[in-house]
Amino acid sequence: RHPNDVVYSICCNRRQKRVSVVFRGTVNSHNWLMNLKFFMTKHPNPIAENYPGREETLGFHTGYSLYMTRQRKDDSLTKIEEIFSKIDSVGRELDADGDYNLSITGHSLGGALATILSFYAATNQMFSKVRTIRVFTYKAWL
Numbered sequence: 001r002h003p004n005d006v007v008y009s010i011c012c013n014r015r016q017k018r019v020s021v022v023f024r025g026t027v028n029s030h031n032w033l034m035n036l037k038f039f040m041t042k043h044p045n046p047i048a049e050n051y052p053g054r055e056e057t058l059g060f061h062t063g064y065s066l067y068m069t070r071q072r073k074d075d076s077l078t079k080i081e082e083i084f085s086k087i088d089s090v091g092r093e094l095d096a097d098g099d100y101n102l103s104i105t106g107h108s109l110g111g112a113l114a115t116i117l118s119f120y121a122a123t124n125q126m127f128s129k130v131r132t133i134r135v136f137t138y139k140a141w142l
Contacts, residue, residue: 004030006067006079006113008106010086017094017131018101019087021117023110025139031109037063046123064112068120080120088126098129103136111140 007024026035040059047054060069068079077085087102094100102121106114118135121127 004028008083008110008113010083010090012090012094014094016101017099018103019091019094020103020105021083021087021114023104023106023113023117025106025108025110034063034067035109037061037066041065043069046120048123060116061112064109064116067113068116080117083117084121084124084126087121091130098127099131101131102127102133104134105136105138106140107138108140111137115140 009022011020011022012018013020026032039062041062042057043060043065045054045056045058071078072082088098091098091100091102104114104118104121106112114135114137118133121130122133127133
């Protein structure tokens, strides 16, 4: 992987049937440059249901959305798709029907990325049988 790629870890607790995703925070100049790309970039709204005030697009912090939604050149996956695939694989080892808990956490830059990932996870059919999706952030920029 590229040295400026998102750094994260996926862990599981078999007894509690919990999958956890942990994002690293800001540690280098590239991370700081991405933190400072604070203008908003429009992305399609992943929530299909109609609700009061629903917009077709949502604004995300440009730097953070680049980390999570930009398609890679090697396999055309976004970071969200890559992580979702790994979560699903580990989660289905815990319960074949997808009945497990999901926790997503991070600090600083990692907290912002955790927020984005948890939002997309909560709106994705892949995780419809997950018991709970929880996000824990610390000093997240958003």
